[in-house]
Amino acid sequence: MRPTQQDRIPAVDLQTDRAHPARVYDYMLGGKTNFAVDREAGDRIIAEWPNSRAAACAARAVMHRMTRRLAEVHGIRQFLDVGTGIPTAPNLHEIAQRVAPAARVVYVDNDPIVLAHARALLTSTPEGRTAYIDCDLRDPEKLLVEPALLDTLDLSQPVALTLINIVHFLSDEAVLPLVAHLLDVLPAGSFLALTAGTADSAPEQAEIASRRYREAGIENHLRPRAGIERFFAGLELDDPGVVLINRWHPELDDGPVLADHEVMAYAGLARKP
Numbered sequence: 001m002r003p004t005q006q007d008r009i010p011a012v013d014l015q016t017d018r019a020h021p022a023r024v025y026d027y028m029l030g031g032k033t034n035f036a037v038d039r040e041a042g043d044r045i046i047a048e049w050p051n052s053r054a055a056a057c058a059a060r061a062v063m064h065r066m067t068r069r070l071a072e073v074h075g076i077r078q079f080l081d082v083g084t085g086i087p088t089a090p091n092l093h094e095i096a097q098r099v100a101p102a103a104r105v106v107y108v109d110n111d112p113i114v115l116a117h118a119r120a121l122l123t124s125t126p127e128g129r130t131a132y133i134d135c136d137l138r139d140p141e142k143l144l145v146e147p148a149l150l151d152t153l154d155l156s157q158p159v160a161l162t163l164i165n166i167v168h169f170l171s172d173e174a175v176l177p178l179v180a181h182l183l184d185v186l187p188a189g190s191f192l193a194l195t196a197g198t199a200d201s202a203p204e205q206a207e208i209a210s211r212r213y214r215e216a217g218i219e220n221h222l223r224p225r226a227g228i229e230r231f232f233a234g235l236e237l238d239d240p241g242v243v244l245i246n247r248w249h250p251e252l253d254d255g256p257v258l259a260d261h262e263v264m265a266y267a268g269l270a271r272k273p
């Protein structure tokens, strides 16, 4: 029998001696896939910003809303999600496939623990398809020739590139050209969905959280709104533009709506003309 992608997931080194963004975020979301070093980093943030767990949940919830809008309003059926994170139901494919059971999703992350849990991302509807690729956003050439990507997505048809809570782990110099390059490869009608950290709305708390990440050895870059708008250069921004995540189509779910000072990220969705 032909091995499935699930059979091929290798044993991985989880590097439990240092904090990892995926595991700290999992801890903030109330997940169980994290280690003492991740919880220590998270607890230092929570001690100084008690609302940070609600902010993390809001950061995850906007991914649900963006996926719904992409599938329901823009008719997107293919998703390339880079910086997927540890599986947390509902995952992106579950949201997309509720709207369109034939939706196809390729997940990408560079953290070994996400790879170790990737089986939970490979639970597609029979009509749709999901794949997981262990790859770094900083290596787009490797990503773009991955058989799992090319077998799952038709790159002649529109794709939503979703970069949810990932670009703040990279500097502008590193990440802006990578995003532009990935968008270049995708056809007209494709979308960029992006959320990223800012200190605009809760300056003190955001700076504390960012510092705590850096102290734990995790690169972190907060951007003002104009810095986040740069990712959308040359694209047609969807309504309501680049806004704080609590203001991005809150009507699309029934979760708590936080005030501006309770969130620390912007969201934007845009179409490639």
Ligand SMILES: C[S@@+](CC[C@H](N)C(=O)[O-])C[C@H]1O[C@@H](n2cnc3c(N)ncnc32)[C@H](O)[C@@H]1O
Pocket (backbone or CB within 6 Å): 021, 022, 025, 059, 060, 063, 082, 083, 084, 085, 086, 108, 109, 110, 111, 114, 135, 136, 137, 138, 163, 164, 165, 166, 169
């Ligand atoms: C805060 S989590 C966000 C997870 C998910 N997108 C969400 O919003 O719920 C950030 C994820 O990006 C991944 N990541 C960070 N830098 C990366 C890179 N250079 N290449 C691929 N993944 C990366 C981390 O491993 C982590 O899983």
